[in-house]
Amino acid sequence: MTSEKAETKNYLKAIRLINIENDDCAFKIGKIPILQNINASYFFAKTDVSALEGIPHPAPRRQYVITIKGKLKFGVTNGETFIIEPGIVLIANDTKGIGHTWEIIDGDEWERIYIPLDEDTDDLFVAD
Numbered sequence: 389m390t391s392e393k394a395e396t397k398n399y400l401k402a403i404r405l406i407n408i409e410n411d412d413c414a415f416k417i418g419k420i421p422i423l424q425n426i427n428a429s430y431f432f433a434k435t436d437v438s439a440l441e442g443i444p445h446p447a448p449r450r451q452y453v454i455t456i457k458g459k460l461k462f463g464v465t466n467g468e469t470f471i472i473e474p475g476i477v478l479i480a481n482d483t484k485g486i487g488h489t490w491e492i493i494d495g496d497e498w499e500r501i502y503i504p505l506d507e508d509t510d511d512l513f514v515a516d
Contacts, residue, residue, distance in 0.1 A: 416516075
């Protein structure tokens with residue numbers, strides 16, 4: 389997957405991490421519409437990468453992860469991988485099981501913003 393722009397200017401490119409059978413982790417490629425309100429109570433930023441890089445883990449909650457700086461390779465249970473970089477929204481919805489891994493593949497920083505989604509909020513994801 390590359391950082392090509394979404395097919396229309398009314399969407400942002402997105403990748404959604406999901407739980408599948410046996411709580412394994414997989415991903416779907418798609419998009420989210422722009423100019424939509426989302427039900428989120430707060431957001432926070434993070435730059436530390438030492439804690440979970442390379443260690444399998446599920447998402448602590450359903451959330452958008454917006455990369456500001458950095459290029460990362462994410463891996464899921466079956467060994468498939470994808471790239472996240474600025475311009476691609478990650479929707480972390482793999483809250484059970486082993487989860488996913490990630491590693492920085494360009495540089496040594498990952499600046500990102502987390503937007504936790506309220507419990508019953510639609511994440512607005514549209515699969516390709």
